[in-house]
Amino acid sequence: MKMRLILLFLVCFSPISFAKIPPRLSPSSLDDQLSSKGKLSYETNYFTQILDHFNYNNPQTFQQRYLLNDKYWGGSKKNAPIFVYTGNEGNIEWFTQNTGFMFEIAPHFNALLVFIEHRFYGKSIPYGGDKTIAYSNKTTLGYLSSTQALADYATLIIDLKNNLTAIDSPVVVFGGSYGGMLAAWFRLKYPHVTIGALASSAPILNFGNITSPYSFNNIITQDFKGESENCYKVIKGSWKQIEDMAKTKGGLEKLRKSFRMCKNYISQGALENWLYTAFVYTAMTDYPTPSNFLNPLPAYPVKQMCKAIDDPKSGMDTFEKIYGAANIYYNYTGNATCFDLNNHSDPHGLAGWTWQACTEMVMPTDGNNKESIFPPSKWDYNERAQFCKSNFGVEPRPNWVTTEFGGYNIERVLKRFGSNIIFFNGLRDSWSGAGVLKDISKSIVAIVAKEGAHHVDLRWSSKEDPMWLKQVREREVNIISNWLSQYYQSLNEIY
Amino acid sequence: MKMRLILLFLVCFSPISFAKIPPRLSPSSLDDQLSSKGKLSYETNYFTQILDHFNYNNPQTFQQRYLLNDKYWGGSKKNAPIFVYTGNEGNIEWFTQNTGFMFEIAPHFNALLVFIEHRFYGKSIPYGGDKTIAYSNKTTLGYLSSTQALADYATLIIDLKNNLTAIDSPVVVFGGSYGGMLAAWFRLKYPHVTIGALASSAPILNFGNITSPYSFNNIITQDFKGESENCYKVIKGSWKQIEDMAKTKGGLEKLRKSFRMCKNYISQGALENWLYTAFVYTAMTDYPTPSNFLNPLPAYPVKQMCKAIDDPKSGMDTFEKIYGAANIYYNYTGNATCFDLNNHSDPHGLAGWTWQACTEMVMPTDGNNKESIFPPSKWDYNERAQFCKSNFGVEPRPNWVTTEFGGYNIERVLKRFGSNIIFFNGLRDSWSGAGVLKDISKSIVAIVAKEGAHHVDLRWSSKEDPMWLKQVREREVNIISNWLSQYYQSLNEIY
Numbered sequence: 001m002k003m004r005l006i007l008l009f010l011v012c013f014s015p016i017s018f019a020k021i022p023p024r025l026s027p028s029s030l031d032d033q034l035s036s037k038g039k040l041s042y043e044t045n046y047f048t049q050i051l052d053h054f055n056y057n058n059p060q061t062f063q064q065r066y067l068l069n070d071k072y073w074g075g076s077k078k079n080a081p082i083f084v085y086t087g088n089e090g091n092i093e094w095f096t097q098n099t100g101f102m103f104e105i106a107p108h109f110n111a112l113l114v115f116i117e118h119r120f121y122g123k124s125i126p127y128g129g130d131k132t133i134a135y136s137n138k139t140t141l142g143y144l145s146s147t148q149a150l151a152d153y154a155t156l157i158i159d160l161k162n163n164l165t166a167i168d169s170p171v172v173v174f175g176g177s178y179g180g181m182l183a184a185w186f187r188l189k190y191p192h193v194t195i196g197a198l199a200s201s202a203p204i205l206n207f208g209n210i211t212s213p214y215s216f217n218n219i220i221t222q223d224f225k226g227e228s229e230n231c232y233k234v235i236k237g238s239w240k241q242i243e244d245m246a247k248t249k250g251g252l253e254k255l256r257k258s259f260r261m262c263k264n265y266i267s268q269g270a271l272e273n274w275l276y277t278a279f280v281y282t283a284m285t286d287y288p289t290p291s292n293f294l295n296p297l298p299a300y301p302v303k304q305m306c307k308a309i310d311d312p313k314s315g316m317d318t319f320e321k322i323y324g325a326a327n328i329y330y331n332y333t334g335n336a337t338c339f340d341l342n343n344h345s346d347p348h349g350l351a352g353w354t355w356q357a358c359t360e361m362v363m364p365t366d367g368n369n370k371e372s373i374f375p376p377s378k379w380d381y382n383e384r385a386q387f388c389k390s391n392f393g394v395e396p397r398p399n400w401v402t403t404e405f406g407g408y409n410i411e412r413v414l415k416r417f418g419s420n421i422i423f424f425n426g427l428r429d430s431w432s433g434a435g436v437l438k439d440i441s442k443s444i445v446a447i448v449a450k451e452g453a454h455h456v457d458l459r460w461s462s463k464e465d466p467m468w469l470k471q472v473r474e475r476e477v478n479i480i481s482n483w484l485s486q487y488y489q490s491l492n493e494i495y
Numbered sequence: 496m497k498m499r500l501i502l503l504f505l506v507c508f509s510p511i512s513f514a515k516i517p518p519r520l521s522p523s524s525l526d527d528q529l530s531s532k533g534k535l536s537y538e539t540n541y542f543t544q545i546l547d548h549f550n551y552n553n554p555q556t557f558q559q560r561y562l563l564n565d566k567y568w569g570g571s572k573k574n575a576p577i578f579v580y581t582g583n584e585g586n587i588e589w590f591t592q593n594t595g596f597m598f599e600i601a602p603h604f605n606a607l608l609v610f611i612e613h614r615f616y617g618k619s620i621p622y623g624g625d626k627t628i629a630y631s632n633k634t635t636l637g638y639l640s641s642t643q644a645l646a647d648y649a650t651l652i653i654d655l656k657n658n659l660t661a662i663d664s665p666v667v668v669f670g671g672s673y674g675g676m677l678a679a680w681f682r683l684k685y686p687h688v689t690i691g692a693l694a695s696s697a698p699i700l701n702f703g704n705i706t707s708p709y710s711f712n713n714i715i716t717q718d719f720k721g722e723s724e725n726c727y728k729v730i731k732g733s734w735k736q737i738e739d740m741a742k743t744k745g746g747l748e749k750l751r752k753s754f755r756m757c758k759n760y761i762s763q764g765a766l767e768n769w770l771y772t773a774f775v776y777t778a779m780t781d782y783p784t785p786s787n788f789l790n791p792l793p794a795y796p797v798k799q800m801c802k803a804i805d806d807p808k809s810g811m812d813t814f815e816k817i818y819g820a821a822n823i824y825y826n827y828t829g830n831a832t833c834f835d836l837n838n839h840s841d842p843h844g845l846a847g848w849t850w851q852a853c854t855e856m857v858m859p860t861d862g863n864n865k866e867s868i869f870p871p872s873k874w875d876y877n878e879r880a881q882f883c884k885s886n887f888g889v890e891p892r893p894n895w896v897t898t899e900f901g902g903y904n905i906e907r908v909l910k911r912f913g914s915n916i917i918f919f920n921g922l923r924d925s926w927s928g929a930g931v932l933k934d935i936s937k938s939i940v941a942i943v944a945k946e947g948a949h950h951v952d953l954r955w956s957s958k959e960d961p962m963w964l965k966q967v968r969e970r971e972v973n974i975i976s977n978w979l980s981q982y983y984q985s986l987n988e989i990y
Contacts, residue, residue, distance in 0.1 A: 054550075193898075417914050419911045
């Protein structure tokens with residue numbers, strides 16, 4: 001097996017300074033065993049969607065994909081609920097496969113399941129589905145934004161309900177990561193379309209200067225440090241050694257061999273990125289059971305990485321230790337013969353995120369303080385702006401998200417406004433520092449799992465799931481039940 | 496004085512079928528006596544605003560005008576409040592002059608007053624302020640929409656607060672008519688920018704099929720019928736007589752003379768429009784004190800119109816009676832020598848509403864049932880669509896407003912969502928049938944004045960104001976006080 005997707009981030013951002021590469025928000029893992037139980041089933045549909053909801057001079061439309069499962073639905077006559085996943089930055093099938101929670105709770109709620117693909121991802125490509133055109137320049141990419149995506153969801157859901165004559169069926173939205181941000185924002189902006197949102201691992205506070213730009217890497221640092229002080233120190237010390245080695249004659253070749261890179265390509269930056277990616281995503285998806293996010297991973301993969309590093313068998317050679325750790329992420333199946341740093345493939349179709357990160361999704365995550373497991377660095381907006389200008393000819397609008405969706409003083413703002421949002425966060429997740437971690441009101445609540453990783457609650461369940469995870473899901477189910485009860489009660493009230 | 500603005504509506508919509516002309520939302524009146532007391536004062540500012548908030552491919556900006564009065568402001572150190580008027584479809588100076596309420600309550604609240612002009616109106620014209628370009632076609636007009644306007648308000652307010660280092664100053668928004676719709680929607684969509692909204696005479700339910708298309712004219716009918724049964728009957732019967740007369744040889748010339756039209760132009764449709772406009776706007780602005788909306792009007796102008804019709808001195812001639820009524824609206828000062836049906840002037844710069852009515856602001860108001868004071872007619876969406884296609888080359892999106900802002904089952908939706916909105920409506924106002932007339936929750940409340948007309952509460956006060964009007968304003972002040980108290984309390988809470 002060759003290493004995959006790594007260079008995606010190089011595609012996204014400047015390969016020069018690896019520490020500045022903003023990590024992509026990412027979905028949780030698919031437990032193959034469980035999804036294969038046959039619960040994962042859906043039909044594929046397309047909806048003719050308006051390309052520009054906010055400008056009437058443009059009559060263009062595109063085909064938006066959505067997946068449907070009506071196996072458990074109680075039907076429109078009973079006003080049975082509709083559970084909608086607000087798709088994020090990739091192929092919707094991938095997110096659907098990774099959101100077992102919705103399939104597992106659907107029978108209990110007699111819920112219709114709908115997974116809507118985000119515009120410009122997967123098969124929901126404007127311009128006749130031609131990705132080459134859609135992604136060609138800022139004029140065509142201009143329609144790729146969260147605000148348009150939310151309007152897509154509103155439009156599609158209303159139309160779907162009309163078609164199903166299910167106008168009074170309550171809609172609950174679900175989402176993880178960027179999809180979780182969209183779910184929360186959707187409840188806030190479209191309360192007439194959804195009665196509540198489960199926003200899992202949604203870093204809605206990672207904008208402007210609400211959250212420290214050091215938060216993201218601090219959490220990763222803590223994940224490894226908490227596992228083993230030695231592990232942390234070895235990783236932290238390795239960057240300088242790589243740098244030093246790269247400077248020596250034949251050093252790059254030595255590094256190539258140490259890390260089992262294929263012969264076609266090696267550079268210090270690409271290698272560092274490759275390692276950075278492994279640590280970031282392993283920490284982010286540090287799940288209590290085996291997973292398969294981009295690559296298959298064992299249960300508690302951070303622990304496994306540190307085991308590899310701390311293992312006396314790996315000797316005194318730092319590179320060998322770090323390789324051993326990276327191998328957990330890149331080669332858990334043991335099939336890889338070498339890793340290809342030049343592989344730009346994008347199997348889940350995530351490339352549009354680069355555009356989003358260059359326009360509205362300016363999330364400062366790149367700070368590394370002295371204690372960081374990564375080399376010290378500051379979040380530098382100008383670097384981002386420069387990249388975006390040269391790459392797309394656009395200047396980001398770093399204040400747009402807080403203008404449109406808020407974030408500053410969120411407790412004060414939402415304490416007496418809005419209702420029915422669950423913010424789930426796992427504290428091992430590097431994004432959790434930008435999540436809502438405290439209850440805001442009686443019905444805008446935070447569920448925090450100390451041992452949890454990136455939207456672990458949305459994964460397929462497993463017999464091996466720890467008690468805390470079962471409890472998180474139980475609480476989520478109870479809260480959603482309450483929303484529905486309250487809704488059905490309100491249906492009977494006369495105004 | 497020549498008759499003014501009448502043909503604006505012909506400019507807006509098909510002159511063929513007068514009954515189908517959607518009345519423009521309109522501001523309340525300026526009581527010259529009171530505004531001249533010197534309370535009306537402001538400085539003019541311009542803000543560099545983003546033309547397209549929702550598409551990043553467009554770096555264009557425009558100069559947005561806003562008026563400021565800091566005479567009463569308690570300052571940023573005290574976190575003194577900021578009262579913002581969310582401008583509607585015309586010159587902001589006009590709305591400012593007509594919103595005495597804000598000037599009158601500002602001293603009590605130590606409030607900064609800000610009146611923001613709606614894009615594409617007044618001096619806030621994109622394309623370098625060149626109205627000819629901005630209004631030239633659907634590509635340039637495409638940026639004229641309520642969603643863009645709301646984003647303008649958010650952007651401007653946030654920037655203004657930053658510049659004043661008044662980040663913690665609470666913002667309350669005010670608006671009447673379309674401006675009231677914007678105020679309510681702004682609170683719902685931007686709760687992080689405003690703590691509450693006074694939405695006066697905001698027909699936010701005049702979309703889709705939420706409100707009967709007969710409601711608007713039913714209320715006008717009732718306004719006149721309630722004044723005098725004979726008055727109603729004379730007006731109701733007049734349309735057939737005008738039609739019959741127009742068909743006879745020399746009939747148009749007879750009509751021209753009866754209604755004192757100038758010699759340059761007469762047509763049956765234009766005459767009917769002229770009369771329709773007089774009845775519609777007189778009913779809408781049936782204020783208890785003299786006013787000056789588009790033309791000067793006496794107190795209780797509907798009563799005055801009916802007096803003119805019922806006056807035995809006007810004899811048996813229907814045209815003479817109807818002329819007497821129209822004369823109240825068009826010539827209360829008595830200076831007019833003839834009325835010019837061909838006058839297309841637009842002193843308040845309202846023409847952009849035609850575009851808005853052809854895109855998102857599809858408000859069915861044209862139904863007239865058998866009992867209507869106007870000839871029977873049905874609301875016909877296709878007629879609107881045809882007009883819009885031929886005029887702008889666009890097809891309206893009649894479902895957009897309910898998709899974006901809601902409206903269906905508003906009580907159920909907002910009962911447990913949102914807070915701090917006052918919906919004021921006067922039941923003599925033809926738009927009131929599409930307003931929120933019942934409390935939705937403890938803090939989303941309806942204030943209904945049986946004797947009130949179109950946002951009468953926002954007018955300058957007068958010694959002659961009836962008790963109910965004083966009470967309405969007092970209640971509004973109390974509610975706003977409570978919002979502010981609650982806000983200041985929350986500032987001291989620790990999260």
